[in-house]
Amino acid sequence: MAASVEFSFPSTSRSTISQNAFLQSVHNHFQNVMEYEDDKLLEVAISYVPVAKIQMCAIERMRSLQKDIKTGSLDAPEMHLEEAILIELVKWFKTSFFSWVDCPPCHFCSGATKHSFNTEKRDAKVTIRVEIFKCTLCDTETEFPRYNDLATLLITRKGRCGEWAKCFMLFCRAMKYDTRLVVDNTDHVWTEIYSPILKRWLHCDPCENVIDAPLMYEAGWGKKLDYIIAYSKDEVQDITWKYSSNHRDLLTRRNMCTENELITTLIAMRDKRWEILSLERKKFIRKRLCTELVDMMKEREPNENEKSGRSSGSLDWRLQRMETSWKPYVWNVGEHQEVSIKYRTSTNTYEIALLDGTTVKSKKSWENAIYEMKDIFRKEETDWKMTYLARTEGSENAKISWKFKVDNNNKVIDRINIRVSSQAYQSGKIEWILCYDDNCTKIPKESEKHFTLENLNTVTEFTLTAYLSGGEGRTAWQHSQILRQGTDSLDYPMEITIRLRNSS
Template sequence: MSSEEVFQKLKSNSSSICEETVRILVKIVDNIVKDPNNLKVRSLQKSNSTVKNKILAIKGGLECLKLLGFQEGDTNFVLPSSTPISKLEEIKRSLLNLKTNDVHQGAIPKLKTDITASNIKSYQENDDDLDNVKRFVLPPLTLKFANPFLQRIERQFHHALAFGDKDCQKRAKKLIPLDQLEMNAQRNLRYLQTRIKKEKLQDPEFSVQDMLLLELLTWFKEEFFSWVNSPACSSCGKSTTAAGMSSDQKDLTFTSRVEVYQCKSCHHVTKFPRYNDLNILLETRRGRCGEWAQVFTLFCRSLGWDARYVVDELDHVWTEVYSVTQNRWIHCDPCENACDTPLMYENGWNKKLTYVIAYSPEEVQDVTWRYSSNHKAVLARRKNCSEDDLIGALIVLRNERQKTMSKSKQSYLTKRLVYELLELMVERKPHDNEKLGRTSGSKSWRMARGEVKSENMYVWRIANKHVVDDKLSIKYSTALDKYEFVKGDGCVITVDEWSFGVFDSTNIFRKEEKDWKTVYICRSEGTDTGSISWKYELENDVTRVIDVVSLKFNHKIYENGVVEIKLISDGICVDFPKSEESLETRAFSGVREFSIQVNLKGGKGDVAWQHAQLFRQAIHSEDYPFVLSLTFKAKN
């Protein structure tokens, strides 16, 4: 069937059905063009409700998939990797030009749908009618201050009005899988409450909101938003390198900043707009920390939470969410999936903080002190204006914004501010998880910014009481995200979360693939290498020494991924066999300490970081893919 016949068949549906099917097909193409090496976006499951009801059930829908190059299998459609990107782009343009009243007309206007990533790109490239694009329009701003730094605060505070837009919040809330996240939050809260009761721990007074916030952070990073170091070439899909900024006014319709990249292979120019319009970002779902934090802040506001956009003048941004249960603002960095670790930037990223300002539609606040454990040093670096001028400006801006609010609302905000100011006066020392380096962005980018740091974390110390009948084991389940220290007599000590049992790690995280229902440890997205190690030591009271080390260490590689595993102790080094998943050795007989060191590298394309995996298992599995068993003997 020719392309005209395919489009004619698709056109025979009603106007609304045709336009919806075109929108979905264009989105599928955009996902492939954006990440051509990602096998998941090239595979469409027949059982998926959108594929089944909005493509396969529509006249011409199946033919459109085949026209794009998708091959039909028993349960899915797969697009071969050999399919040229140029072919997809050509069919995409034809779909966008499809007019429901006559497919054979020449220049056909674009579908008048809500703004999407695909038609934004077409508008910019073809300079067509821009009236169809919905944009958030801010009221006029009259600057009150002459100081450039204070003017920046004024402009950012003005832009924060967008977070209060009710229509935008409704759009955002519809995108959140709230039922699933709430179910996960309830489950985790019950688990936490059980542990507190069983182990007689201090109750941290977490609420469902607090647990839901953690679920939202994870979902946002792993499933909703994508980090862009440099965009893939829009022509051939290969990597690009920065080539400056665009000054073309056609490119600057939706934003004042458009980065230009050139393909390393075909030299085609690809443009990457840095949008700050929330309506656009809900569709493009990609960018760097600015885009991430804006959309995450909007999502939090859409759930009815007080949330604000936090700007570090040294060039990073994140979110704060107010916990009603804990009566305080909670730091949330969606790029890092980090929650309540405000000292991480100073202690893990090595930032020399100066000004950190938080913005919401209702208030603006200097929150620098929450993010530093050395207030005196920070104060010495603040030279943009006097402290009195800054405080005075924030008061003026806050009072101006709140003057139309009810007296009760003003009173509530004032009381909350007083409590916050008291909190900000107290210096706090960093916890271990606030000493970790940055994970978002490419390794070279983070290294150049001095934001990668590795910290010693945990040593498994084996005491005499643990060695019963000359044996013990330590094992880890990725699905349960739990270690079990099993003594020789069968008694068990547990340690929750993978990171709390490792000695050292760099660019490593636990990945949940909820669509495939699997979980594993791998290197962080966008990084070239990752490393992780575990360390084991006998306490002085142990009267015996290690005899045999047995290790089960399940791992998987894809494409040309590499997993290197070594057992090391005082000059002794044993390589874990590459083709095996278990090892037994007496090479460490007589030692009192050793470590397991693992390097992850290799892989192909933008998802290379996924091609070297540790401990992959089904998300509901109760097996332990990492088991270290030790037997002991008397000293010689």
């Protein structure tokens, strides 16, 4: 049940913005968001976007969805072209345009680095700060500037959530979307796009390639949210309540200012900006704002898509920030006589399918369905358009395990068929080991695409583990790869098929 919170709407004073540091930051963000309205910059930005290709992919996506709905293989609402184009825009930005950087490679030897310290601001127009990383091999210092200049980001095309959100918002404005930059006070940034068809703002996180899953930060990442403010050329709005399913608990963490001070400040800034708007535009925004305020009063339970942990950044980095929902996971089977558990690296998704191909369950993100792991991450090569699982940079070896268990006392495993893929370069090594009861069997390289164990009698659980090691030079971590495939591939580089039989 939503917390009972009383809001008063005082008169909008034109007085100087409060000296409160948080309110000052809100004011600064609202001023800075006007940089996205530079016509010359928007013209440059749109030249980077493959608009025709995105539109074509959107149409193909709609046709495929409509076909699945008509044939009865999918129960889902039809998709509007506007929504399909947005999905393809986010996908293109994530997979082809921008790159994530946790720790940049050493500029001298290309070795792994660790953060050392930050320098003061250099040029307020070009950088926010400069992070200094020290190489773990040669101790050389490498600089990583955190650029905030939009024209510069079009060239560098790398960073973390701040750079991602700023550059993506620029493209959205260039595509004529009504867009706002969303700043989470607990250290994350994303965007929202207004849909005239759905008549509401859509949460859109380019780092995660996720649309319309606002509860994922609280439910999936485990964030303790306090203030989430949205900024656009027309308005500034506190939208925190949309991103939480526990308003009462959320309210206890809002101590940067009083609710009255926040509302007063937002209305004052909004009214000042509205002085240049037409009456029709102001009428439209007021109506839209009222609808949003009513919607935000409702608490909603998170769906399955919103329960996944963060996917952007290395696993070590996410674990340090406590923004992943990973914990040892066991695949429970037993409801059906035969099932296949499949993983697709390109989309970072798992599926459980029946013998006839019908999908009965899906799960997002590779680390959300593994039993054990060490020094491994999912790598996307935007230049070569390939994706795979590999060792973390600087690590000598890595492992990843999946565990399967029969959750039915009347069933045992009769047959296991495994299909996986490995790619080793130079002296890189990969070993796949299947363990059940007190037995462990190595899967030979030539059998990776068809390895079968039958007549297992009393087996009710097993684990499949990949060990990655070897390699040469500074990029040794990259010389052992598993489940490698193209970023556009729809194949499954891993499939484990399990057939059961009665235990008696």
